[in-house]
Amino acid sequence: MxxxxxxxxxxxxxxxxxxxxxxxxxxxxxxxxxxxxxxxxxxxxxxxxxxxxxxxxxxxxxxxxxxxxxxxxxxxxxxxxxxxxxxxxxxxxxxxxxxxxxxxxxxxxxSRFCSVCGKALEHSPQKRCMVCTGCGGEVYPKIAPAVILGIIDEQTDSILLTRYADREYKKYALVAGFVEMGESAEMAAKREAMEETGLEIEDIEFFATQPWGFAQNLLIGYFAKVKGSRRIEMDKQELAEAVWVKRGDVPAEPGSISLTGEMMWAFKSSQR
Ligand SMILES: [Zn+2]
Missing domain, CATH: 3.90.79 (Nucleoside Triphosphate Pyrophosphohydrolase)
Known part of the structure; x- marks a missing residue:
């Protein structure tokens, strides 16, 4: 990464x-x-x-x-x-x-204007934040946590890969989504798996995190096992494709810049 x-x-x-x-x-x-x-x-x-x-x-x-x-x-x-x-x-x-x-x-x-009083913001001389010229309030860079999920089916030795419906990035990805207010990352992982693919998951295991400034995210990667039915019910608004891919067929190589690529390689190379 x-x-x-x-x-x-x-x-x-x-x-x-x-x-x-x-x-x-x-x-x-x-x-x-x-x-x-x-x-x-x-x-x-x-x-x-x-x-x-x-x-x-x-x-x-x-x-x-x-x-x-x-x-x-x-x-x-x-x-x-x-x-x-x-x-x-x-x-x-x-x-x-x-x-x-x-x-x-x-x-x-x-971050040009204060959302409390409406006055202009300017960069603090001492730290990485903006300070309001009116009320003195401080505004820090937004970092949105998001989960990335490698869902594994042990019976067929496959991982679930997806393609987004409406993004410039057209290669295979993993199930992913933002952590909502009041959720732990593990709760978000379960909810996203169900929302995007209709799958229940268990044995959620932490893999790694990655700062992802392209979208102001902190990405949190987990592997999990599918629980119960393997039948995919895809969210067609979010995804163009969701498929089980056998370990040997995963399109991944070592040394990826991204957590998604790294996780796909970890599965393909039997580290998971
Ligand atoms: Zn203000």
Whole structure:
């Protein structure tokens, strides 16, 4: 997964301003300013920007600092590439920076005014939050927990794979959904399995988590066994396909950037 990089990431907020050698994340909608070379995404440094916009600190990795530029800018030799294309490049620190930076970019785009008093918000000088210029209230980045579920049928040695009905991502995925208010992640897993596929599950076992800034999520992965009937009753609003796939036929490879890919590989390679 992209966050499993041999680099020490320090997410604690650093209030020192951006310097020439620091890396910059600049977004335009769902596109990011990069150079793609040898299947790697390369970010511009502050000194390479044509105009230096206002920058805020994102994180530090092995002493290298990454900033988010809050104004659209350009850099010689760099282009705005869609995030869907970025999902295909190598899982390295730049990849992690783009996903995390996009989460922060969404936070800035969606946090301009206080929802209590309506006055403008501005970034705190000390920490990663916005502060209201009217009432002083603080607003933190939204992180929405969501579960990903590998449902296994031991009798046929199969896993349930799905395809979403209305998303750009057209490859096989696993049953997934948001944790609702008042639910534990395990309760959400049971509810999503029933809602999306009509299946009851048991023996829910934690696998791993992953920060997923593409959609401001924290993903929580579980494996579970199907209980009772294996007959799928698919939610046609959410899914275009839901099928049992035999272990050897699962379309997965090692080294996936995503928790979904990692879980599919864990099943295919008999780690689960
Ligand atoms: Zn306010």
């Amino acid at each position: 992209f966050q499993e990089i041999p680099t020490q990431v320090d997410i604690e907020y650093d209030p020192l301003p951006a310097k020439d050698g620091d890396s910059v994340l600049c977004f335009d909608g769902r596109s990011v300013l990069v150079q793609i070379r040898d299947n790697k995404a390369i970010l511009p440094s502050v000194k390479e920007l044509d105009t230096k916009g206002r920058c805020v600190f994102v994180f530090n990795a092995d002493g290298k600092r990454f900033f988010l530029c809050l104004e659209k800018t350009s850099a010689q030799g760099f282009d705005f590439e869609p995030l869907n294309k970025i999902r295909q490049v190598a899982a390295d620190i730049e990849h992690y920076a783009i996903v995390t930076g996009f989460h922060y970019y969404c936070f800035h785009r969606e």
